[in-house]
Structure formats: structure tokens, C-alpha cells
Amino acid sequence: MEVGLRLKNGIDRIDRTDRKGGKMINATQIRKGMIIKIEEEIYKVLESTHITPGKGQAIMQTKLRKLKDQTLYDYRFRSKDKVEQAYLEEIEMEFLYREGDDYIFMSHKNYEQFKLSAETIGSGINYLIPNVVFSIEMYKGKPVGANPLLTIDLKVVQTEPFLKGATQSAINKPATLETGITLTVPQFIKEGDIVRIDTRDNKYLERVRSK
Numbered sequence: 372m373e374v375g376l377r378l379k380n381g382i383d384r385i386d387r388t389d390r391k392g393g394k395m396i397n398a399t400q401i402r403k404g405m406i407i408k409i410e411e412e413i414y415k416v417l418e419s420t421h422i423t424p425g426k427g428q429a430i431m432q433t434k435l436r437k438l439k440d441q442t443l444y445d446y447r448f449r450s451k452d453k454v455e456q457a458y459l460e461e462i463e464m465e466f467l468y469r470e471g472d473d474y475i476f477m478s479h480k481n482y483e484q485f486k487l488s489a490e491t492i493g494s495g496i497n498y499l500i501p502n503v504v505f506s507i508e509m510y511k512g513k514p515v516g517a518n519p520l521l522t523i524d525l526k527v528v529q530t531e532p533f534l535k536g537a538t539q540s541a542i543n544k545p546a547t548l549e550t551g552i553t554l555t556v557p558q559f560i561k562e563g564d565i566v567r568i569d570t571r572d573n574k575y576l577e578r579v580r581s582k
Contacts, residue, residue, distance in 0.1 A: 396456050398431045398448035406438075406510075408455040413438045413510055438508070438515040440490045459508040459515065466503050474499065476507060476514075485514050492517045497552045498570055500525065519570040524579050525549050527564045530556065 401407065405416045418434040429450040436443055448454065464476035464485065473486040474496075485507070489496055491514060495505060498519040508516035530546035546556040548566070556566060556575045563582030566575055 394456055395453045397450070398452040398454060399429070399450050401431050401433060401448065401454065406457045406459055407435075408457045413457055413459075413515055414444070415516070417443070438491075438510075441493050457510065459510055461506050462509055463504055464507045466499055466501065466505060468501065476505065476517075478507075479504075487514050487517055491515065495519045495570075497550055497573070498523050498525070498568075500550060521570060522567050522576065523570055524565050524567050525552075527556070527560060527562055527566060530560060530562055532561065533558050 399421060401416055401419045403416055403419055405419075407414050407416060414435040414437050416433055417436055418432075420432045421429065422432055423429045431448040431450065433446050433448065434443065435446055463479045465479060467475045467477055467484070469475070470486070473488060474492060475484055476487055477484050487507070492499070492505075493516070495517050500523075503523060504520060506518045506520065507514050508518070525548040527546045528549050531544050542558060543555045544558055544560075545553055546560060546566075547553050548568070552573065554568070554573055554575055560566060560575075560578060561582060564578055565580040567577050567579050568574065569576050
């Protein structure tokens with residue numbers, strides 16, 4: 372869902388006071404991938420465009436994702452606005468098990484366990500299997516985001532058998548993996564095979580082990 376971001380004190384007002392844990396930057400310095408803080412909420416910048424209209428002041432048009440619940444927002448900053456750039460600590464954690472609506476991860480750093488919601492994990496939930504390692508984004512000791520590693524190995528649980536004499540157009544076929552996601556694989560892949568997936572675009576890379 373995409374909505375317009377409205378601040379409590381008006382849509383054109385940004386807090387210009389430094390806060391502990393980050394630094395204040397000019398709105399024109401906002402870049403894709405940055406983490407920024409607005410009224411105690413943390414957002415990731417997905418897009419940022421500097422717009423200079425024919426008349427009036429320049430603006431920064433951004434698309435933001437609130438890390439708390441993954442909601443998307445569109446927001447325009449004035450060029451003279453300042454915003455706090457926040458910093459996240461990334462810690463590798465191992466997924467242990469599901470407990471109700473929560474997903475339990477354990478830090479490899481100190482073995483501390485954390486509960487993450489489905490909203491916090493986001494699309495990474497498609498790659499959750501026991502003992503898989505995720506990079507967990509932490510802000511002031513609390514998990515605010517979760518990213519799978521760049522590749523993951525998953526088992527094929529359903530796909531059509533190899534078609535002898537398949538035409539060039541049928542060189543690939545759909546396959547369902549153990550987490551429920553579906554993707555396109557080569558014809559020689561069969562049920563029970565372990566395949567390696569690129570988690571950035573959910574694409575097949577190679578067969579790791581044949582049944």
C-alpha cells in the first residue's frame with residue numbers, strides 16, 4: 372500500500388533538531404538506500420529525485436518504506452529541510468522456529484534470541500527454512516528489518532517431469548520450492564533436487580544436488 376506521508380505538525384515541516392544516534396543532513400543529500408528518521412519512525416529511502424521547477428524552490432521527491440510495518444510512502448522534502456540520517460547495525464542471525472505470529476531468530480554474535488513479525492521480515496519470508504541465516508537490521512537494539520543472504524538453496528517439491536523432445540520455447544518450466552514460492556527452472560530439474568536461488572530477483576542459478 373502506498374500513501375502520502377503526513378507529519379503530525381504539518382506536511383511541510385521537518386524536525387530540524389539534532390537527535391542522538393544519527394546526524395542531520397540536508398534534504399538534497401537524501402539518496403536511495405539511506406535510512407532516515409522522521410518523528411521517531413525509521414524509513415528506508417527506496418527512490419529519491421531532485422526536482423527543480425521553473426518557479427519556486429527545489430524539492431526532493433522520495434519513496435519511503437517504514438521499517439516498522441513495511442508500509443510505502445511518497446514524500447516531498449523542501450530543499451532547505453533537514454532530516455536525520457539514522458544508522459542500522461546488521462547482525463547475522465539464524466532462523467530457529469515459528470511461534471504463533473512471530474519468527475524466532477538467534478544472533479550468531481551472542482546467541483540472544485529475537486522475535487520478528489512477518490511485517491518486519493517482509494518478502495524474505497519466502498526463504499525461511501530452519502537454520503537459514505538472515506542479515507537482521509537493528510536500531511537501538513531492536514530488529515527493524517530482515518534480509519536473506521544473496522543466495523539460498525531450496526528443495527524442489529513440485530514440477531513437471533522432463534519432456535523428451537521439448538521445443539526451444541519449452542526449455543524452462545515452473546517449479547514450486549519447499550517454502551511455497553514458484554519460479555522458472557530448466558527442464559532437467561526434477562522433484563527432490565536442491566536448487567540455488569538468487570534472493571534479489573527470485574531467479575534460479577544452478578542445481579546444487581540432484582535427487
